[in-house]
Structure formats: structure tokens, C-alpha cells
Amino acid sequence: MAQTLLHPATSRGHASHGWLNSYHTFSFAGYHNPQRVHFGVLRVLNDDTVAAGMGFGTHPHDNMEIISIPLSGTLEHKDSAGNHGIIQSGDVQVMSAGTGIAHSEKNHSQTEQVKFLQIWVFPNKRNVQPRYDQQTFRAADRHNQFQQVLSPNPDDAGVWIHQDAWFHLADFDSGFGTDYHVKKPGNGVYVFVLEGDVTINGQALHPRDGFGIWDTASFTVQANSNTRLLLMEVPMSLN
Template identity: 90%
Template sequence: MQTLLHTAASRGHASHGWLTSYHTFSFAGYQNPERVHFGVLRVLNDDTVAGGMGFGTHPHDNMEIISIPLSGTLEHKDSAGNHGIIQSGDVQVMSAGTGIAHSEKNHSQREEVKFLQIWVFPNKRNVTPRYDQQTFRAEDRHNRFQQVLSPNPDDAGVWIHQDAWFHLADFDAGFTAEYQVKKPGNGVYVFVLEGDATVGGQALHRRDGFGIWDAESFTVQADSATRLLLMEVPMTL
């Protein structure tokens, strides 16, 4: 088993007044040649947007873009006519494919919105752009791995053009579970949303990231009440 630790404090940071963002991987003004991607996981941004503010319309192509709100409400509009409102418990995906322009803004004029912006390299280029979002029940991730994303449109959760699986988990203090890697050769990037956990023998804390590869499975132990996001992705581009 090979591992890679990214502590919360080691992330890139940008503050623009209306936007505070922490970058696990190189993004915009934060460029670190040692932290460009984890397999096909290209971007993991931890964003906070002030009330009434947001990202204006901008283009993307050939990227799978996943948004996971942590608190507050996020509004999406795109050039294909899609318009969605997402909040904590929802997962949104956009396959940019041949090209699409979209905007993301805080739906509230007063309360800030916190969300994860995640980019994954696709395994198919120049596909027809698509958009989807789903709501997931909190009780279905209590002391279990709740699948929220997969490569299969007929499987649980939203889907993307990549052999990737995302799971959310809310574990009680002391709870232990074994994660089984779904596809040989894949790695898993574990991101601690809240709390403390020991993953594959490594102690982790709030907003730490930990990559694991060359492993068929690993143990996740909650050292306190813990919320986790596990992103299983191919390790080769």
C-alpha cells in the first residue's frame, strides 16, 4: 500500500473578499508542481462564497465537474439551459464534454455557502455535455459508506465518464469500517470533512486529505464523530 498525506494547513489558499478558497491541488494562483493531481482527480477546492456573490459565466470542456454543498444553497445555470438549486445533502455533476459555459452563485443574499468543487479527468473526450443532481438521505450514510457517484447510470448516485466511485460517510466515534476498492488499479483519496479519523493507519483531522493506492482495501476508524468523503479514481491519466 502506498500513501500520500496532505494536511489541511498545507493547502493553497486564496481570499478575494467574496470568496475564500482552499486548494488541495494546483489551481489558479496556487501552483505547486508536487501537487497537480491524484490520478484523474485534478481539482479539490474547498470554497466559501459570501451572500449574493458567485462565479460568473465561464467555459469548461472535457472535464467532469462535481459540486457538493456543505452548508447554504448554491445556484447553477448553464448554456444548455439547465438551472439547479443545490444544498447540503445534494450532489451535482456536469460533464463539460465538447464545451459548456456555466455560472455558480450563492442563492442566498445573506448567508454564505460552503461547497466542494471537484474536477475529474474523463475517460471519454468530446461527449455531449450533460447535467444532473441528486439528493441523498443523511441516514443512509450513518455508519456506512453511501455511494453518491459511479461510472454507471443505472447504479446508485450521479454518474460521470470515468471509472470513479465517490462515497460519503458519517461515522460515530469509535466506529470502524473496511473500504474495498472497486476496481483494480484505482486509488482512493480520503477527505475529512469534519472530525478525526485513522485511515490506513494514518491519523487524520478536519480537512486533511489522504491518498491510498496499490491496496485492495483499507480500514477507516472514526476517532471522533466524523464525516468523510472518499473519492476512488483511476491512478493513470
């Protein structure tokens, strides 16, 4: 029988620094909840809003897969390997920190805020060569279907990371229903509701709610209004 957990939007950690308004699904920085440190290898899910012209200065990372998904506005990336990119809604960016890399993430606009998801996933290989990539995805390809934006395979659709993980975005019309089939036995799926209202295996979810489900090969998704979802399938074991 499927195991599940619910993280209502209102239960997330919160930090406001003036230039940054951040909601933490899992323990991060000043927010620590021993019951919410990670979901399998999914370590961080931050819902960030950064003021115009502001951002995160250069800081180091190692042995972590870092994914950025802009929801609105434009985000600028620079790193110590010489990579420079600007991403916006419809884009997905990945950085394998590996042996170590320093980067900055800033709002590219001087007039509008940027909203984006910052996601960290534990890798299945340590001390890899750092790498960076970004891709743009067509909105039409996620209308009433799951659009794969990340996988473990460089030859598969979307960006790739060093982990047996698959991410999908979906824009569902009100009343649309379908099933999600887990890609790898033993994996779980963490669903984050970006917009709208949806029922997953009987659990009603609303904007910014998070829902984890595992010990199942598939589950049902029913949109109760026009809905946008991010599904993150990840291994449940840290080993």
C-alpha cells in the same frame, strides 16, 4: 504494500478574494505546486466559501467532469445548455463539460454564505455531449456506512460521470470502524476529512486533511470522534 500520501489541511493553497475564500488541495489558479497537480484522474479539490449574493460568473469548460457538493447554504447553477438548479447540503451535482459548456455558480442566498466542494475529474471519453444532473441523498443512508453518491454507471446509485470513479460520503460515530474495498483494481482512493478525526491504515487525520492510498484492495477506517468523510476512488493512470 499500500502506497500513501498525506496532505495536511494547513498545506493547501489559499486564495481570498473578499467574496470568495478558497482552499486548493491541488494546483489551481494562482496556486501551483508541481508535487500536487493531481491524484490520478482527480485534478481539482477546492474547498470554497462564497459570500451572500456572490458567485462565479459565466465561464467556459470543456472535457472535464465537474462535481459540486454543498456543505452548507444553497448554491445556484445555470449553464448555456439551459439547465438551472439549486442545490444544498445533501445534494450532489455533476456536469460533464465535454465538447464545451459555459456555466455560472452563485450563492442563491442574499443573507447567508454557502460552503461547497468543487471537484474536477479528467474524463475517460473526450468530446462527449455536455450533460448536467443533480440528486439528493438521505443523511440516514450514510450513518456508519459508505453512501455511494457517484459512479461510472447511470443505472447504479448516485449521479454518474465519464470515468471509472466512485465517490462515497460517510458519517461515522466515534469509535466506529470498518473497511473500504476498492471497486476497481488499480484504482486509488483520496479521502477528504470534512469533520472529526479518523485513522486510516494507521495514519491519523483531522478536519480538511487529505489522504491518498493506492496499490491496495482495501484499507481500514477508524473514527476517533464523530466524523464525516468524502472518499473519491479514481483511476491512478491518466491514460
